[in-house]
Amino acid sequence: xxxxxxxxxxxxxxxxxxxxxxxxxxxxxxxxxxxxxxxxxxxxxxxxxxxxxxxxxxxxxxxxxxxxxxxxxxxxxxxxxxxxxxxxxxxxxxxxxxxxxxxxxxxxxxxxxxxxxxxxxxxxxxxxxxxxxxxxxxxxxxxxxxxxxxxxxxxxxxxxxxxxxxxxxxxxxxxxxxxxxxxxxxxxxxxxxxxxxxxxxxxxxxxxxxxxxxxxxxxxxxxxxxxxxxxxxxxxxxxxxxxxxxxxxxxxxxxxxxxxxxxxxxxxxxxxxxxxxxxxxxxxxxxxxxxxxxxxxxxxxxxxxxxxxxxxxxxxxxxxxxxxxxxxxx
Amino acid sequence: xxxxxxxxxxxxxxxxxxxxxxxxxxxxxxxxxxxxxxxxxxxxxxxxxxxxxxxxxxxxxxxxxxxxxxxxxxxxxxxxxxxxxxxxxxxxxxxxxxxxxxxxxxxxxxxxxxxxxxxxxxxxxxxxxxxxxxxxxxxxxxxxxxxxxxxxxxxxxxxxxxxxxxxxxxxxxxxxxxxxxxxxxxxxxxxxxxxxxxxxxxxxxxxxxxxxxxxxxxxxxxxxxxxxxxxxxxxxxxxxxxxxxxxxxxxxxxxxxxxxxxxxx
Numbered sequence: 001x002x003x004x005x006x007x008x009x010x011x012x013x014x015x016x017x018x019x020x021x022x023x024x025x026x027x028x029x030x031x032x033x034x035x036x037x038x039x040x041x042x043x044x045x046x047x048x049x050x051x052x053x054x055x056x057x058x059x060x061x062x063x064x065x066x067x068x069x070x071x072x073x074x075x076x077x078x079x080x081x082x083x084x085x086x087x088x089x090x091x092x093x094x095x096x097x098x099x100x101x102x103x104x105x106x107x108x109x110x111x112x113x114x115x116x117x118x119x120x121x122x123x124x125x126x127x128x129x130x131x132x133x134x135x136x137x138x139x140x141x142x143x144x145x146x147x148x149x150x151x152x153x154x155x156x157x158x159x160x161x162x163x164x165x166x167x168x169x170x171x172x173x174x175x176x177x178x179x180x181x182x183x184x185x186x187x188x189x190x191x192x193x194x195x196x197x198x199x200x201x202x203x204x205x206x207x208x209x210x211x212x213x214x215x216x217x218x219x220x221x222x223x224x225x226x227x228x229x230x231x232x233x234x235x236x237x238x239x240x241x242x243x244x245x246x247x248x249x250x251x252x253x254x255x256x257x258x259x260x261x262x263x264x265x266x267x268x269x270x271x272x273x274x275x276x277x278x279x280x281x282x283x284x285x286x287x288x289x290x291x292x293x294x295x296x297x298x299x300x301x302x303x304x305x306x307x308x309x310x311x312x313x314x315x316x317x318x319x320x321x322x323x324x325x326x327x328x329x330x
Numbered sequence: 331x332x333x334x335x336x337x338x339x340x341x342x343x344x345x346x347x348x349x350x351x352x353x354x355x356x357x358x359x360x361x362x363x364x365x366x367x368x369x370x371x372x373x374x375x376x377x378x379x380x381x382x383x384x385x386x387x388x389x390x391x392x393x394x395x396x397x398x399x400x401x402x403x404x405x406x407x408x409x410x411x412x413x414x415x416x417x418x419x420x421x422x423x424x425x426x427x428x429x430x431x432x433x434x435x436x437x438x439x440x441x442x443x444x445x446x447x448x449x450x451x452x453x454x455x456x457x458x459x460x461x462x463x464x465x466x467x468x469x470x471x472x473x474x475x476x477x478x479x480x481x482x483x484x485x486x487x488x489x490x491x492x493x494x495x496x497x498x499x500x501x502x503x504x505x506x507x508x509x510x511x512x513x514x515x516x517x518x519x520x521x522x523x524x525x526x527x528x529x530x531x532x533x534x535x536x537x538x539x540x541x542x543x544x545x546x547x548x549x550x551x552x553x554x555x556x557x558x559x560x561x562x563x564x565x566x567x568x569x570x571x572x573x574x575x576x577x578x579x580x581x582x583x584x585x586x587x588x589x590x591x592x593x594x595x
Contacts, residue, residue: 010449182447186455187430187437194431197420204379204414206406206435206498215441262422316476324473 012185016178023170027163038162041234043275044173045227050255050267051180052223057253058261059189060216061196062111063120065249066127070107070221072244074100074228076134079146079239089152089168089233096229097222103130104221108214127249135241145240149232162235169230176223177268183219184264192216193262247289251278254292258299260306269307332357332502332534333378336389340377347373348384349558355502360528360535362545362566365555366578371538372415374555375504379412380405393501407435411500413491415507415538421480425471428479428490429462432497462497469493469523485516489523496527504536509544517541521548546570554578 008015027037049071056062077099078092087095110122134140151160152168159165183189191212194202199209232239251274259270274292281288303310333355340348348370355361363371376382378390380402390398397405411432420428437458439451466472469489474482479490488508495503508524509517521544528535539545545552546566554562554569556578562569569575 010452012447012452178447179445182451183445185447186439186444186451187434187458188441188444190427190431191434193423193427194420194434197422198418200381201414201418201420202431203402204381204406204412205432205494206403207431208401208403319476 012181013178016174016181020171020174023174024167027166031163034162037166039275039279040166041162041169041230042279043272044169045231045234046252046255046271046275047173047268048176048223048227048230049252050259050271051177052220052227052267053252053256054259054261054263054267055180055184055192055223056108056216056220058256058263058266059184059192059196060213061192061262062108062213062216063116064107064123064217064220065120065246065253066107066123066125066130067220067224067252068244068246068249069127069130070100070103070224071228071231071248071252072127072130072134072241073103074225075232075239075244076140076146076228077225078229078232079149080140082149083141083146088150089229092233093172093226093229096232097225100221100225100228101218104217104219104224105214107221108217111213111217112210124246124249127244128246131241131244134244140241143241145238146232147236147238149237149239151233151235151237160235165233165235169234172226172230176226180223181264188212188215189264196262250289250292250296254295256306257296258306260308260310260312263306263308263312266306266308273307331355331391332393333536334389334391335378338374338377338388338390339385340373340382340388341385346558348377351555351558351560353553353560355534355536357534358532359551360537360549362549362552363536363538363555364540364542364545364552364569364575364579365561369555369578370558371555372506373558375412375506375536375538378405379410379504406498409498409501410504411495411498411502412504413495413506413508415510417487417491419479419487419491421478423479424476425479425482425490426459426462426466426475429466429493429497430458432494433458433462435498465493465497468527485512485520488512488516488520492520492524492527496531496533499531500533502534502536504538506538507540508537509539509541517544524548 031037049067053067056064074096077096081087081092081095107123107126111119114122135142151158151165153159159168191202191207194205194207195209195212203209255270255274256267257270258273259268260266278288281291299306331354333353335351335353338348338351338353339346351374363374365371373382377384380397380400384390384398388398392405392410393408395408397408420431438454443451463472463475466475469492471486471489471493474486479487482490492508509520512520525548527533537545537549549566551564552566552569553560554575561574561578562572
């Protein structure tokens with residue numbers, strides 16, 4: 001066991017390969033109908049977005065409410081590339097990631113000057129502008145949406161149903177989470193956190209604040225772009241501007257906040273919980289926004305570090321007690 | 331000379347916070363900076379470390395680099411580290427992360443290695459962590475490494491800020507009131523740690539401090555600021571007897587007769 005632990009410590013990707021293998025068996029063992037695979041794909045897409053959002057908001061502390069706009073850019077890059085050039089998933093995915101990264105730069109530039117709620121307003125404007133631009137542009141099929149975006153196929157095998165597409169979304173999710181994990185565990189994650197806590201002190205400690213801020217925006221935009229492309233190609237392959245409204249943004253925020261801002265697994269836990277709750281409360285669609293808004297408020301009030309921080313805290317207190325023999329309760 | 335300023339000025343609106351200060355600091359010296367509140371000590375620190383831009387005509391040189399208009403992170407890269415009067419602790423980070431973030435300028439690996447998560451990254455991260463744990467146990471915070479910085483007491487926070495500033499192995503360390511708000515015992519303890527760290531890392535130090543005992547006991551030389559100007563410089567003994575200094579700090583020196591008159595009115 002000790003040896004296994006040290007191997008994982010040196011080569012964390014092995015843990016992700018194990019996770020991949022386990023998740024690969026989930027559909028055949030656990031799921032009872034196709035809808036569950038579809039829901040799982042939605043969870044994976046949300047995990048990718050939330051992991052990205054956690055980088056820029058949870059770690060770097062830049063309050064962005066325009067992330068859903070970047071998600072839309074990813075989707076519509078994939079959609080329009082298919083519509084006009086007939087490109088498939090394997091071409092649209094990387095292009096969507098790159099295009100969204102550029103939009104991430106644009107979204108991040110206001111963060112040089114603005115902070116907190118002001119930055120939130122600016123990015124909210126950015127995100128909504130993107131959605132309105134799509135909705136009112138014939139180039140993007142405006143309110144008709146883009147339909148029949150093909151599912152990917154690999155070596156003659158077409159991932160054309162939810163239980164097959166599961167494997168695509170799951171793979172992308174594992175890769176994305178692995179990248180976010182290694183970025184945030186390294187010195188880059190620490191630099192992000194110092195900027196969140198105190199940009200002036202971070203600068204005095206040798207961290208190039210502007211560079212790291214824009215880096216956080218680019219990274220999280222790339223996550224959103226990848227998620228957007230996966231979402232666009234998801235069967236039945238239909239995207240519509242209404243899928244990228246502020247309501248979705250609130251849902252994404254609720255995921256990150258509930259999971260734990262600045263917690264390495266925060267977005268992931270939150271994405272799983274919120275997506276399932278979102279699905280279960282579909283009949284109560286009138287109250288969904290209320291539920292998620294309330295979730296955010298209550299989490300911040302009673303569990304400021306989210307579920308992830310809550311669990312961490314439990315183990316930390318245990319360890320601290322063991323080490324020093326004293327209680328530490330704050 | 332590790333630090334040199336010529337005609338350093340900075341005004342805020344009409345107020346000349348720092349007015350034409352020439353300052354020179356040789357290597358391995360401990361320089362104390364004293365002066366009444368609002369005399370420009372902290373502004374001087376902010377100018378040197380690049381947080382504020384200095385007014386035209388100023389010149390700052392650090393370790394052979396002209397840093398007059400260099401952004402703060404590059405100055406830190408040259409090996410200048412500082413603490414803040416208001417600590418600016420990373421409250422929501424663990425103690426060990428606080429110290430490790432101070433290591434930023436010395437992190438050896440590239441960004442893309444970190445993205446891919448190669449083995450050598452984790453090896454190096456562990457090495458950094460070990461080194462920083464050593465530093466923490468040196469200042470006596472090793473037991474608290476995994477707690478949030480906001481959970482430390484005032485004295486521990488001061489030690490943590492000191493450890494964080496030293497993590498980058500600076501050539502010059504500027505301490506802005508390191509002992510403010512500490513009890514006398516803690517002040518002695520802190521100064522002992524500072525002196526040990528100076529020996530260990532071969533530091534040059536500038537210390538702003540209001541507790542004159544600290545300045546007189548530890549500093550090789552003292553610079554006195556008042557109204558943005560340097561009004562005296564020399565060994566602690568010289569400065570202590572300087573009339574301009576006494577006037578700035580305590581008001582005019584009076585003999586007994588004058589004092590009695592002044593109080594009687």
